[in-house]
Ligand SMILES: Nc1ncnc2c1ncn2[C@@H]1O[C@H](COP(=O)(O)OP(=O)(O)OP(=O)(O)O)[C@@H](O)[C@H]1O
């Protein structure tokens with residue numbers, strides 16, 4: 001039986017107005033789920049709720065079988081650092097450092113090592129010595145994906161990871177993410193506008209009219 005890695009139950013959230021309510025979502029080992037929806041529907045917010053950054057107004061999130069937001073701040077930070085990986089919509093790399101230094105920092109913090117095969121698969125081996133500022137947007141995006149996967153997370157939360165990429169490179173990134181979850185008993189929660197990428201996931205949801213609906 002595969003283990004449940006993420007369980008979100010009856011989640012509601014609002015900032016100024018209600019964004020969504022009654023959201024239920026589970027992720028098992030080796031499972032991928034895509035979330036699509038219009039800009040402003042709350043996809044990034046839902047991803048941040050599931051990935052330790054925002055406590056929802058109502059409902060509960062469990063990661064690895066343990067209720068998340070009732071834990072201490074330091075326990076939540078440990079989970080964020082060691083157990084999950086977040087690929088943000090806007091990548092946060094250290095601009096003055098090389099691509100390799102950026103990946104090294106993450107692996108040292110997570111007590112892991114860099115996998116040269118991963119850099120090879122992402123087609124960034126040849127640019128690793130360059131400073132981030134000298135890389136194209138798509139290369140930076142792939143460096144940030146390498147940095148996240150090098151931590152060996154059990155759940156990957158990816159917000160538009162293929163947003164800046166041409167179709168061929170986007171397909172390559174999806175291949176890497178899908179291989180990663182299969183080989184590491186991990187799971188993927190993917191927010192995307194790209195229907196082709198969403199269709200590659202095991203389940204596909206749409207966030208609309210303030211609720212999350214499974215689409216087929
Ligand atoms: N920290 C915040 N404080 C106040 N309002 C916020 C905050 N974060 C998001 N919002 C609002 O919540 C709504 C949903 O934002 P969110 O970023 O989740 O949308 P999204 O579906 O990811 O959109 P996009 O596809 O454009 O990335 C927006 O109206 C946004 O202005």
Ligand SMILES: [Mg+2]
Nearest residue numbers: 043044089159
């Ligand atoms: Mg967003």
